[in-house]
Amino acid sequence: MSARERIAGNVANYVDERTGAAAWMKKNLQKVFPDHWSFMLGEIALYSFVILLLSGTFLTFWFDPSMREVVYEGSYEPLQGLEMSAAYASALDISFEVRGGLLMRQIHHWAALIFMAAIVVHLMRVFFTGAFRKPREFNWIIGIGLLTLGIVEGFLGYSLPDDLLSGTGIRIAEAIIQAVPVVGSYLSYFIFGGAFPGYTFIPRIYTVHILILPGIFLALITVHLMLVWYQKHTQYPGPGRTEKNVVGYPLLPIYMAKAGGFFFIVFGVTALLGAVASINPIWLYGPYTPGQVSAGSQPDWYMGWLDGLVRMAPPLEPVIFGYTLSLNILIPGLILPGIIFTGMALYPFIEQWITGDKREHHLLDRPRNAPNRTALGVMSLTFMMIALINGGNDLIATNFDLSINQIMWFSRIGIIVLPPIAFIVTKRICLSLQRADRELVLHGRETGRLVMMPSGEFVEVHEPISPEKAWLLTQHEQNAPLQLEDTDARGVRRPGLLKSKLRKRFSVAHAEQVAKPTVADLKEIEHH
Amino acid sequence: MKRLSRYRRHRAAAPLLLIFALLGIGTTFQVAGATTTSPMTAEERTAAIEEGKEIFLRGCSSCHGLNAEGGPIAPSLIGVGAASVDFQVATGRMPMADMSQQAMRKAPVYTDEEVAALAAYVASLAPGPEIPTEEMLNYERDGELAEGGELFRTNCAMCHNFAGQGGALTQGKYAPSVMGVKPVHIYEAMITGPQAMPVFSDKTLTPKEKLSIIKWIKHAEKEPQLGGVALGRVGPVTEGLLVWTLGLGLLIGIAVWLATKAK
Numbered sequence: 081m082s083a084r085e086r087i088a089g090n091v092a093n094y095v096d097e098r099t100g101a102a103a104w105m106k107k108n109l110q111k112v113f114p115d116h117w118s119f120m121l122g123e124i125a126l127y128s129f130v131i132l133l134l135s136g137t138f139l140t141f142w143f144d145p146s147m148r149e150v151v152y153e154g155s156y157e158p159l160q161g162l163e164m165s166a167a168y169a170s171a172l173d174i175s176f177e178v179r180g181g182l183l184m185r186q187i188h189h190w191a192a193l194i195f196m197a198a199i200v201v202h203l204m205r206v207f208f209t210g211a212f213r214k215p216r217e218f219n220w221i222i223g224i225g226l227l228t229l230g231i232v233e234g235f236l237g238y239s240l241p242d243d244l245l246s247g248t249g250i251r252i253a254e255a256i257i258q259a260v261p262v263v264g265s266y267l268s269y270f271i272f273g274g275a276f277p278g279y280t281f282i283p284r285i286y287t288v289h290i291l292i293l294p295g296i297f298l299a300l301i302t303v304h305l306m307l308v309w310y311q312k313h314t315q316y317p318g319p320g321r322t323e324k325n326v327v328g329y330p331l332l333p334i335y336m337a338k339a340g341g342f343f344f345i346v347f348g349v350t351a352l353l354g355a356v357a358s359i360n361p362i363w364l365y366g367p368y369t370p371g372q373v374s375a376g377s378q379p380d381w382y383m384g385w386l387d388g389l390v391r392m393a394p395p396l397e398p399v400i401f402g403y404t405l406s407l408n409i410l411i412p413g414l415i416l417p418g419i420i421f422t423g424m425a426l427y428p429f430i431e432q433w434i435t436g437d438k439r440e441h442h443l444l445d446r447p448r449n450a451p452n453r454t455a456l457g458v459m460s461l462t463f464m465m466i467a468l469i470n471g472g473n474d475l476i477a478t479n480f481d482l483s484i485n486q487i488m489w490f491s492r493i494g495i496i497v498l499p500p501i502a503f504i505v506t507k508r509i510c511l512s513l514q515r516a517d518r519e520l521v522l523h524g525r526e527t528g529r530l531v532m533m534p535s536g537e538f539v540e541v542h543e544p545i546s547p548e549k550a551w552l553l554t555q556h557e558q559n560a561p562l563q564l565e566d567t568d569a570r571g572v573r574r575p576g577l578l579k580s581k582l583r584k585r586f587s588v589a590h591a592e593q594v595a596k597p598t599v600a601d602l603k604e605i606e607h608h
Numbered sequence: 609m610k611r612l613s614r615y616r617r618h619r620a621a622a623p624l625l626l627i628f629a630l631l632g633i634g635t636t637f638q639v640a641g642a643t644t645t646s647p648m649t650a651e652e653r654t655a656a657i658e659e660g661k662e663i664f665l666r667g668c669s670s671c672h673g674l675n676a677e678g679g680p681i682a683p684s685l686i687g688v689g690a691a692s693v694d695f696q697v698a699t700g701r702m703p704m705a706d707m708s709q710q711a712m713r714k715a716p717v718y719t720d721e722e723v724a725a726l727a728a729y730v731a732s733l734a735p736g737p738e739i740p741t742e743e744m745l746n747y748e749r750d751g752e753l754a755e756g757g758e759l760f761r762t763n764c765a766m767c768h769n770f771a772g773q774g775g776a777l778t779q780g781k782y783a784p785s786v787m788g789v790k791p792v793h794i795y796e797a798m799i800t801g802p803q804a805m806p807v808f809s810d811k812t813l814t815p816k817e818k819l820s821i822i823k824w825i826k827h828a829e830k831e832p833q834l835g836g837v838a839l840g841r842v843g844p845v846t847e848g849l850l851v852w853t854l855g856l857g858l859l860i861g862i863a864v865w866l867a868t869k870a871k
Contacts (some may be wrong), residue, residue, distance in 0.1 A: 123863075162758060190855065193851040193855070197852055197855070245844075357839060358838050359839075366758070374765040374770035375767050375774075376775050376776070381844065381851065478776045485780075
């Protein structure tokens with residue numbers, strides 16, 4: 081044993097005798113994680129969050145969250161001598177006077193966009209593979225919470241520099257708050273400490289942006305990861321993989337090295353974007369003045385769908401007992417997002433209610449094998465995409481020589497018509513893919529080799545697929561619709577019949593699938 | 609000399625001196641001014657109007673009418689002034705390429721002389737806004753950069769976007785980009801209000817304020833791309849596109865590569 085090893089051993093022993101860490105470490109460092117690229121999407125979000133914390137801390141050293149009026153005397157000539165808030169002036173100083181400040185600001189903003197995009201892609205993976213099923217329902221809800229808070233956090237960050245664009249965004253937020261019936265105007269006065277814009281919102285949202293929300297994020301992310309740890313990671317089906325085991329690599333050294341390396345790659349990509357591509361050029365927007373607005377004022381992409389919904393809302397403003405009810409803002413700005421996010425959060429429970437499936441699931445679904453869920457997901461994404469596209473309707477209009485009114489009407493009709501179409505088409509595609517899987521198992525792979533039979537007939541040679549592949553294509557369960565009787569044993573109508581009928585219909589739709597080949601099917605084929 | 613100096617404290621000396629000085633400055637200005645601008649003589653003007661009328665009859669009258677009185681598809685040009693003609697024709701908007709929502713900027717059809725003749729003809733029909741002279745357009749000298757930015761954001765950005773990149777209006781109309789437009793045409797656009805644009809009279813925006821706006825636009829035009837590729841200076845839409853394509857595309861690509869089993 082070399083001297084160095086002895087010293088290391090002594091130190092480890094010293095720590096272990098006092099903390100008992102060795103046994104815990106031994107167990108947990110060998111913990112196995114399954115390996116798949118789609119399991120790294122959440123990691124992108126996690127690493128972007130770390131980058132956000134680091135770059136954000138750097139920015140706080142120079143940012144002055146104050147609406148005190150100052151005269152700009154920095155080095156950006158077109159703004160020299162203008163009155164502006166200290167917040168905007170200090171954001172300009174970060175961009176032009178602080179060494180590396182602009183790079184850090186851009187890294188911070190790009191990381192925020194990547195963070196949100198990674199969350200959405202991660203959520204899509206979890207949804208389409210059914211990873212939210214028991215026992216992971218709570219983690220799903222935490223994830224939805226993180227997504228929602230991410231939108232809020234991002235919006236507050238976008239609002240902090242107090243440039244013309246952020247002020248416009250805050251103004252729209254104020255309009256949405258005011259659209260709340262009865263208490264809207266009070267809420268607005270409460271949040272802004274008086275009439276808009278006032279002098280308090282920058283310091284207030286700063287505290288929320290850098291302290292409260294990051295704190296909640298840290299707590300939620302910790303619980304999110306601890307649950308993944310405790311419940312173990314889900315895995316894709318494959319030979320040797322069951323509901324009871326986890327097939328993959330140990331945390332140390334393989335996963336540690338991969339994850340550690342991936343962190344630096346995410347940091348690298350973010351830094352690359354920050355170094356070569358301009359984001360939120362606040363100096364061009366100028367200081368915020370309520371009297372000014374720019375054409376094409378858009379929020380960051382993760383709120384673009386909200387802007388798109390507001391842009392397509394018809395002008396519904398009924399006056400009730402002398403009070404205006406701004407349905408044109410209330411519905412797209414609060415009611416629809418409320419329904420969407422509540423529905424998302426509750427989806428695991430809704431699916432459980434439909435299928436009546438209370439078992440634990442650690443093996444993931446192939447999206448085609450859950451056609452109803454996949455179709456529902458694509459339907460929701462279609463809805464969001466149309467809303468998002470309408471959020472950029474002015475740029476689409478100018479760049480593609482279209483009329484903004486036509487795009488708006490396309491969106492208004494499309495957002496109602498296209499999601500159901502997307503549902504039907506996706507479900508059909510899923511069922512077709514199931515049919516193709518069945519074909520593959522029963523008849524094997526098409527080799528493309530044509531053989532001429534003695535009779536002159538041409539046939540294509542089919543090659544049987546590997547047992548591993550056949551296993552993968554046939555491992556999924558055959559769902560059966562719930563058997564719900566309308567009447568009980570004595571022929572009496574059950575209470576809550578309507579609910580039960582609804583459940584039955586959902587259940588039948590959810591269980592729709594192509595029967596997977598059985599051993600008997602295979603045997604029969606072999607006789608041909 | 610002595611005789612002259614005797615009167616130097618005379619009561620009339622100061623006013624006289626002032627008159628001589630003013631005469632001197634006035635004459636110098638007149639002579640100097642004459643060298644930079646060459647006002648047309650009456651004959652030249654008549655000739656230009658004649659030429660302009662000919663061009664008008666050939667190229668414009670089918671829509672605007674034989675006497676520029678307008679028609680079912682084109683407005684009357686009586687009283688629109690030379691500035692309007694210069695803006696519309698010299699930026700290629702007129703004659704229109706097609707009857708779409710809005711005349712677009714393109715390569716001009718007529719030469720500078722032909723535009724001047726057309727402008728002279730239309731201006732001869734009724735008084736209207738004049739083409740601003742070189743002297744009036746010295747924005748580098750008379751404009752204020754920061755004030756121009758402030759005025760641009762207050763009066764122009766709502767249609768032309770915060771960086772002058774243009775934006776959409778209703779029914780397929782649009783506010784074009786103001787980048788790469790000659791100062792004289794920016795000025796003319798403000799005083800004539802072409803197409804969907806409002807008129808910014810000298811009461812709304814003084815000539816000096818107009819020059820400040822032009823100065824800011826010209827500065828924005830040649831401003832280097834601070835912070836990297838500008839992505840069109842149209843706000844978060846292109847940023848979102850980049851993050852979903854290059855940013856996330858790259859990261860997912862790397863994730864796929866990392867999870868590939870070694871062969």
